[in-house]
Amino acid sequence: MLMFSSTTSEIAARYQCDGKEVPKVLWRVRYTGQAPQARAQPSFNTQQQFKRAVELHLNWSNRIPTPFVSLFDTREHAVQWARRHFELGYDDVFLLKIDAAKLGPVFRVRYLVQDSDIHTLLPESMYNDEFLALRKISRRRIIRETFVSCSDQYSSEDSAGRTSEESNEDDDVFAG
Template sequence: MQAPRSRHEPTPTAVPRTVYRVDYMSSQTTFNKTDGFRARNQTTIINTPSTLQKYAMPHLAWQTNFSSPFISVFADKQHAERWARTFAEKNGDKCYVVSVDTTKLARGPIFRAADLLADVELSPAEESMHFSEYLVLHRIPGMALIEEIIVSAEVNSTWQSLGLC
């Protein structure tokens, strides 16, 4: 099996300054422009490696019967936009790619998906899906939101909404 793209990423010394949240109507994560993004599960405390694995693996596997404390974001803007377009085309709905300033995130852990999946055998589709992905615990405050790009299933239907905040 070929090594995943995400495993070829250099290990970061810090979280990227800007990350990109792909949001859509059926997401477990809720959103409003004032409060920002909130994970469905706001109570879980991640204080051991086993607890991290217990909650991260179902999140990364898209298990919908599971209340996740994480919000997925991507470090690569083009990847986030491609992901949003694919999701919009598959589901016939709009997606939003929201730029997030990580310097304005609340204190709390952020995990890199490539590190969590290092020992997991992934299909090429899974490898691609998790490329440059990070998991933010519990919330992304509204003050950290920079702008949004709206992606629709229609051809050439990407447009930008400046000044989200």
């Protein structure tokens, strides 16, 4: 279980989805060169700091670390995102099927932009089905990891062959 300061936890709780708003399965794209740990620890002392961190995360030109990991609620959007990484020259791109239960705080980007005065230049189609998880995704939450081929319609079958039952939560952690 992730532990945050009480202020960070209180601020995150104001914006996080309740369990009914989060799909049972979310999708993540992993590619060569991603850091094995989150780029920043969550530390929000004000609502404005939380909002700024989300805005930085949604700015693709941003190089300032954020404490969020992006996830999609549709496999199709995740596959499109994987294709984009092939176009950018990445060779090893994987689609992760994530068990969304017990991820910790999860935020729906669409709600943050519409209801929380968070600004982005992204078109709505880019974030409409995007969720943000705070800090990390443990290997235990990964249901399946599938290699995505640039020539396949969607992806190859479970080339990594990993399931959540085969992992230890203390093993490597995938984080954005």
